[in-house]
Amino acid sequence: MEQLLQNLPDSPILEFTILLLVILTVPPIFEKLKLPGLVGLLVAGVLLGPHGATLLNPEGETIALLSDIGKIYLMFVAGLEIDLEQFRKTKDRSMIFGAATFFVPLIVGTAIGRFFGFDWNASILIGSLLASHTLLGYPIVNRLGVVGNEAVTVTIGATIFTDIAALLVLAICVSINAGNFTPETLVIQLAALGIYAVAVLFGLDWAGKEFFRRTGDEEGNQFLFVLLAVFLASVGAQIINVDKIVGAFLAGLAVNDAVGNGPVKEKVEFVGSVMFIPFFFVGMGLLLNIPAFAKTLTSSLGMTLAISIGLLTAKFVAALVAKVLYRYQWVETLTMWSLSVPQVAATLAAALVGVQQGIITDEVFNTIVVLMLLTSILGPLMTAQFASRLPLTQAQIDAQERLIWWEQHEQQETGKVSQREPSSSPFTVVVPIYNPLTERYLIEMAALLARHEQGHIVPLSVAMGHVHMDDPELDGAIAQSERLLSRSLDIAREFEVEAQPELRIDDDVARGISRVAREKQAGLIVMGWSPTTSLRARLFGNVINDVFWASHCPVAVTRLMDEPMNMHRILVPVKDLSPQSLRTVWFAQLFADANEAQIELLHVCDRRTPPEQIDRFEMELSKVLGDSPLSVSSHIKTIAHDDVTKVILRAARSADLVILRSVRRRTAGGLAISNVTTQVIQDLACSVVLFGEPHS
Structure with a gap:
């Protein structure tokens, strides 16, 4: 072992490589042990520092620079x-x-x-x-x-x-x-x-x-x-x-x-x-003097x-x-x-x-x-x-705040109290289409929602722009877009919904989608799913993330395994009674009412949650459902469990569709933590809709 360490090159590249390996592998291991990831970084610093394997030198220029940058x-x-x-x-x-x-x-x-x-x-x-x-x-x-x-x-x-x-x-x-x-x-x-x-x-x-x-x-x-x-x-x-x-x-x-x-x-x-x-926390570990640390805990x-x-x-x-x-x-x-x-x-x-x-x-x-x-x-x-x-103060939301895009005119018709004027424009659903294999399901879902609201859909195809407008690649992209839009008209006719196809040439697909949605005064964007696991996607974002950030209206990202008409059992995990969570529930109600489906609202709480807290949550959620003008069959189920992902996946086995709220989670210290939504989406075998608010 000592011979191997002596043969390793003494260079900043080696130290940087070791640091990358540590921050990639150590925090997940400690999080599985129910310990903060930063504790693992400190331990790694101790083991690799002068009181351990001596692979990293806390006084070296590389470690000092990276640690200082991390501290800043x-x-x-x-x-x-x-x-x-x-x-x-x-x-x-x-x-x-x-x-x-x-x-x-x-x-x-x-x-x-x-x-x-x-x-x-x-x-x-x-x-x-x-x-x-x-x-x-x-x-x-x-x-x-x-x-x-x-x-x-x-x-x-x-x-x-x-x-x-x-x-x-x-x-x-x-x-x-x-x-x-x-x-x-x-x-x-x-x-x-x-x-x-x-x-x-x-x-x-x-x-x-x-x-x-x-x-x-x-x-x-x-x-x-x-x-x-x-x-x-x-x-x-x-x-x-x-x-x-x-x-x-x-x-x-x-x-x-x-x-x-x-x-x-x-x-x-x-x-x-x-x-x-x-880097900063590993550097902290390198500075820890283990003998002195042990002495501190004793003397x-x-x-x-x-x-x-x-x-x-x-x-x-x-x-x-x-x-x-x-x-x-x-x-x-x-x-x-x-x-x-x-x-x-x-x-x-x-x-x-x-x-x-x-x-x-x-x-x-x-x-x-x-x-x-x-x-x-x-x-x-x-x-x-x-x-x-x-x-649960967030459950006491003013009736005006509960109004959302599909409820405004319905509350006027049913005589429910509202401070807003009903929208003069028809309910519009923008449907970006790119993949011929998923086009039918996307148009079908948008058509069901638009028909329920007596609105129309806007099938949208965005062709990437070029410096020269006579570029052959652009000509091919436009031809492909026209074929997709023509097919979308045929699907819309099957559901007796008006379709207004839109072809847009733009340098950025996400901007093209967001701008068309704004121009058409859309109430909803329904788009298909794309992978987001690559480093480039996480660092620079992808089309879905950019549309979430830029859109003026809610966005429903779908991964559909069957025709939406066949989805009659809908599962909606509800973690709290925030306005964002409740609007996800209302979106589920809208689709269920349009498709004569049933909804199961699943709340996963901590094992130590008092029974009175669970009863209060269910009572508030029932009150929210009762305020809705939509008559949808709904069932509330609360399960106390430490693994939220496991409970959702188990419940999803009997569901045709799972509707999740789009959530980004961070810690105040800047260290990322696992996202339940991401894990659920990866492991779900049924159809899924990721519902996000504007700028979410």
């Missing part, structure tokens, strides 16, 4: 993923809770540092490490449909205050540690930091919005602009003697509004979660316990303050506590800066790693336990 990217994504819209809704309460959940841990951490003999600078930095938090539990509250709960919204908004404040304390501590500290230099440093923060937050925000407005759909240039913004802000932070992670976080906040929730944000986070951020066990217990206690006290001030229920208070406990992104990045600058010792750094491991596991577990008991 991690803080940038932390700023980018903060929901500014949620913050604006409850900014006053978010600021107050943010102050409480920052200053209480800061004071407790400082007291712990002084108790164990650290100077004031190191003690305050230890306190600031406990003051921030990472929203690892956000995917859980999102899955449970309780993001709209005020206590959850306030906690999410408080992240802005805690992260910025913690990074400011870090900047001051680093400045003090550099020496020559006087009150005058502190004032100058704070003034420079204030000017810099304003320049980044407002300057990059303005520049980002202008650049995105002028470049339109040029996603490649927009992606490069975002990368330039984060590294430019990081360099600017270093110029004023502030750590680069401060600039990265501020850059994330600055471009937040410009990027929005569009495809550029998905690509930015995809690159970070797949490559750069894992410094008191400090480890003090910091861990101090964090949990301080965060609970801060949540208790919010309960007293705003009269939250106990379950809301405990949810706020659980969401503010995890210490990952800002904490780890700041701790690494602190130990590199010599402000805190290796013992404190190791203790922070222990704290990260503890809270990253404990926090989400507590969130799942407490958030499942929160009131």
Whole structure:
């Protein structure tokens, strides 16, 4: 083995190859063991570093560069993923809770540092490490449909205050540690930091919005602009003697509004979660001194316990303050506590800066790693336990918000209350066609829906444009499109539905589909399925993803194994009562009513979900079904199980069609997690419809 290691070339390419292999294989293994993937990256770093196989050198230029980029990217994504819209809704309460959940841990951490003999600078930095938090539990509250709960919204908004404040304390501590500290230099440093923060937050925000407005759909240039913004802000932070992670976080906040929730944000986070951020966690593992780490858990066990217990206690006290001030229920208070406990992104990045600058010792750094491991596991577990008991506020949707494209005129006819005027244009379904083998099923499904709504369909074929309009390839594409459109007319006549075929020449298929749908004032796009598993598709997107992002109306992506007329048993998994989930249910009702089918609504909950929570969910869902003007036979089934995918696949064996909601899921720390929808689609043997909202 030693001979083999000696024969390996000592080059950056080898280290980069090893890193890619680690981030590809290790996180999935740890996720199967019910452990966070980032823990696996830390372990891999330890095993491959100087205290293991010595394949990676933490002091080498390659590892140092990639780890620094990952650290910057991690803080940038932390700023980018903060929901500014949620913050604006409850900014006053978010600021107050943010102050409480920052200053209480800061004071407790400082007291712990002084108790164990650290100077004031190191003690305050230890306190600031406990003051921030990472929203690892956000995917859980999102899955449970309780993001709209005020206590959850306030906690999410408080992240802005805690992260910025913690990074400011870090900047001051680093400045003090550099020496020559006087009150005058502190004032100058704070003034420079204030000017810099304003320049980044407002300057990059303005520049980002202008650049995105002028470049339109040029996603490649927009992606490069975002990368330039984060590294430019990081360099600017270093110029004023502030750590680069401060600039990265501020850059994330600055471009937040410009990027929005569009495809550029998905690509930015995809690159970070797949490559750069894992590099940082592997680099963290390389820095862990195993003998010192073991010593910390033994000789410094008191400090480890003090910091861990101090964090949990301080965060609970801060949540208790919010309960007293705003009269939250106990379950809301405990949810706020659980969401503010995890210490990952800002904490780890700041701790690494602190130990590199010599402000805190290796013992404190190791203790922070222990704290990260503890809270990253404990926090989400507590969130799942407490958030499942929160009131289902999203089910109390105003009747006007429940109105969707196919219900508007029907509610007018049935006398149901509506604040909207019925649409003057007929219901239009745009059907992009490309594959002759799937054309009939697509047209048939669109025709059933359009006939039910007394509307019409628009069969659409997009021929890729060329520089020369007399190019033979373009002539062939146009001829093929005309044949497809002619056939679509014949199929539409069979169902006695009006068809208005459209041939479009465009450089981008997705844009052509979205623009035709807008021009025709379409209420729905029905399109066929295409694989999305390739790296290029995940990085640059494919036609389906781009249509989801760009469309103004809902999109139904289909993979049909039989004629839609033969589909009479429809399965609809329902994970929460959010408006997006309910609109998926209403789409299923529309198709079922058009095809005289039955619907089974399947809700898979956690095994620990209280029975009263399940009863309340079913009651709210039954109420939603009762409000619908469509008389469709529906059945609600709830199953408590840990494996959602397995339950859905088992239930799908007796279904003709499964209708799923299109969902993209990420973690707040930027590490991607498995998507139930993706796995279900891959393993389903029956027909499937993936229903997505505009800009989803």
